[in-house]
Amino acid sequence: MKFLTALIKPKNILLTLYFLIGNVLIFFAFAFFNFIPLGLSETINPIINGVIGIGINGLCMIIGLSSLGEALSRLLMRWKSVEKCEVDPKIQEIFNEVYTSCRENCPKISDKIKLYIATADNSVNAYALGKNSIAIPIGTIQSCNEDEIRGLFAHEFGHIYNNDSSLRLGVLMSNQVILGVSILMAICMYLCGSIITFVVNRATKSYMRNGIGMAIGFIIMFVYVLWNKLGMLVLNFAGRKEEYAADNYAVTVGYGEHLHYALSELDPSTTKQSLTSLMSSSHPDTVDRLAKIKEAFDLLHADDLEYIEHSQDFGTETIADDGNVDLLSDTKIDEVAASSNIDLDKIVVDN
Numbered sequence: 059m060k061f062l063t064a065l066i067k068p069k070n071i072l073l074t075l076y077f078l079i080g081n082v083l084i085f086f087a088f089a090f091f092n093f094i095p096l097g098l099s100e101t102i103n104p105i106i107n108g109v110i111g112i113g114i115n116g117l118c119m120i121i122g123l124s125s126l127g128e129a130l131s132r133l134l135m136r137w138k139s140v141e142k143c144e145v146d147p148k149i150q151e152i153f154n155e156v157y158t159s160c161r162e163n164c165p166k167i168s169d170k171i172k173l174y175i176a177t178a179d180n181s182v183n184a185y186a187l188g189k190n191s192i193a194i195p196i197g198t199i200q201s202c203n204e205d206e207i208r209g210l211f212a213h214e215f216g217h218i219y220n221n222d223s224s225l226r227l228g229v230l231m232s233n234q235v236i237l238g239v240s241i242l243m244a245i246c247m248y249l250c251g252s253i254i255t256f257v258v259n260r261a262t263k264s265y266m267r268n269g270i271g272m273a274i275g276f277i278i279m280f281v282y283v284l285w286n287k288l289g290m291l292v293l294n295f296a297g298r299k300e301e302y303a304a305d306n307y308a309v310t311v312g313y314g315e316h317l318h319y320a321l322s323e324l325d326p327s328t329t330k331q332s333l334t335s336l337m338s339s340s341h342p343d344t345v346d347r348l349a350k351i352k353e354a355f356d357l358l359h360a361d362d363l364e365y366i367e368h369s370q371d372f373g374t375e376t377i378a379d380d381g382n383v384d385l386l387s388d389t390k391i392d393e394v395a396a397s398s399n400i401d402l403d404k405i406v407v408d409n
Contacts, residue, residue, distance in 0.1 A: 060123075135178070137177070186218050220307065
């Protein structure tokens, strides 16, 4: 399974620990039900209850990561196929072009990936979902030119190729199971507290507030909120690494320049994000991304004569350590040319 393949990668160690601890919480939550009078559950061994909980979590994840799960997710997010939307058919042609390039460069990528339109989304972005779904919002179609869209598509194919979208979907599905268990436990504790309060009040003919059940229910939901917040931090941390990898994939399949242009247009600021804003974001700083894309492009085309000729265009902007945009130095071009035995005097640059 692609989810497990991505989960065991060393770079995802924090996400792996988070997922495993989540399963431990599910185990103990279901085992806890053994102590609540819920019919047959009181006759079942707590360990068996816990194993059942793990099984339910696994089943939900299998469904969520399946084609059916992807379809349900697309339905909830209001993604529609291109044929059902009033958009320029050119979008599908651009998608097919980039898809073909990705398949030629990386044959292992799925051959069942389809394009969808995020009809309720006016942002400028693109998304990958599971193993076979890529979506582009209406806002992107309206705001970006064809080359920028090519770069965004290549980036999203990178997420699918690296199994990032499957990993994220699987972890989120597991968290939904934890949410469901937390709500159920909170309701049960409140009801049990209410029953105990009612019995005690009738027996003692006194009035006792139902505070215990409500307090435990509140604690359970509070723990879930903290757990979910922690999960977002872990997912964001992993997501920033995933973005760099997907950017590098776009460069590898020939769309690094397109992606560079797209990101430059989407976020023209040359100021780096603060640490607090970066922690709450699943994307790394755009300044750093542009620099790494340029670095990967340089490395890929270091021995390419056409790259030297073209560097006056794509290479005119590179990001310095202080966040300012500087011209690509002549020294850098000379170094690349020297390593490739290229005579720069014989090169005519078309401006």
